[in-house]
Amino acid sequence: MxxxxxxxxxxxxxxxxxxxxxxxxxxxxxxxxxxxxxxxxxxxxxxxxxxxxxxxxxxxxxxxxxxxxxxxxxxxxxxxxxxxxxxxxxxxxxxxxxxxxxxxxxxxxxxxxxxxxxxxxxxxGRDFPVPAEHSRRALRRVWEMGWPFNASRKLAGVTLRATDTGWSEGAGPEVAGPALALLLLATGRTAPALDSLHGPGIATLKPAQGGA
The missing domain is CATH 1.20.120.450 (dinb family like domain)
Structure with a gap:
């Protein structure tokens, strides 16, 4: 670091x-x-x-x-x-x-x-913007770490692509959007993440509320 x-x-x-x-x-x-x-x-x-x-x-x-x-x-x-x-x-x-x-x-x-x-x-209903590069770096860590989110396993079957910074992982129908929204998705906060995501892979995602 x-x-x-x-x-x-x-x-x-x-x-x-x-x-x-x-x-x-x-x-x-x-x-x-x-x-x-x-x-x-x-x-x-x-x-x-x-x-x-x-x-x-x-x-x-x-x-x-x-x-x-x-x-x-x-x-x-x-x-x-x-x-x-x-x-x-x-x-x-x-x-x-x-x-x-x-x-x-x-x-x-x-x-x-x-x-x-x-x-x-x-x-x-408060706005708390996060620089895309910060979200990308955080997203990379969550994707690689496994437990407790197990993001790469739970999101297997879709391709995640950040539209505001250079990050993409997975294979399958695309789920695209800001890195911050993908980070929320990867940490189990599916429902709020979906508001900012698009792509054919969306249909495979199940809304969930995140844990800590």
Missing amino acids: DEEYWAAVRGLRLRVADLLEALSPAEWDTSSLCRGWRVRDVAGHLAIIPTITTWDLVAATPRAGFNPHRINTLIARRNGSRDRADLVAQIRRHADDRRTARVLDARDSLFDVIVHSQDIALPL
């Missing part, structure tokens, strides 16, 4: 903090695109991910039934219950951080903040 990568992460984290600061209390408690998470839970996740430790994850494991998704959700909800201003301040304070728990992967930082920015913005 180069300086350009971390500059993108920092900039997006700061913009998410600005977005959150502008939201009303009711908007903070609105359901996000991330299944089972409110906007404040997404904020809680983004606030803690640069400083979370492996021990934090291990400590949450028994209560979460040793399920990785439930562990993530438990920690996000617990942290998201904090004061709104504190969460915004924490996101800003750690915008430059380049680490996370050892059992996680800092290479996920860019797609994590991009996808969660949309989890917050789209249900609220």
Whole structure:
């Protein structure tokens, strides 16, 4: 990961903090695109991910039934219950951080903040544009990483093509659109992604709401 990568992460984290600061209390408690998470839970996740430790994850494991998704959700909800201003301040304070728990992967930082920015913005009707190159880089990581999204397996049988940057993967009927929409699709946020996608492969896609 180069300086350009971390500059993108920092900039997006700061913009998410600005977005959150502008939201009303009711908007903070609105359901996000991330299944089972409110906007404040997404904020809680983004606030803690640069400083979370492996021990934090291990400590949450028994209560979460040793399920990785439930562990993530438990920690996000617990942290998201904090004061709104504190969460915004924490996101800003750690915008430059380049680490996370050892059992996680800092290479996920860019797609994590991009996808969660949309989890917050789209249900609220807010516009949060992301540079196409940032989305392309995040999309490439999600496509290659396998678990937890397993995008290349779940989207087998179609060709994905970004219309705003040079990225294409897969084989079969084409699904084309902005890299950001393809990133949402690849991370399981099919329904909101479809609004910006086109092509004969669309008919094979099943609407779904994304996980964390």
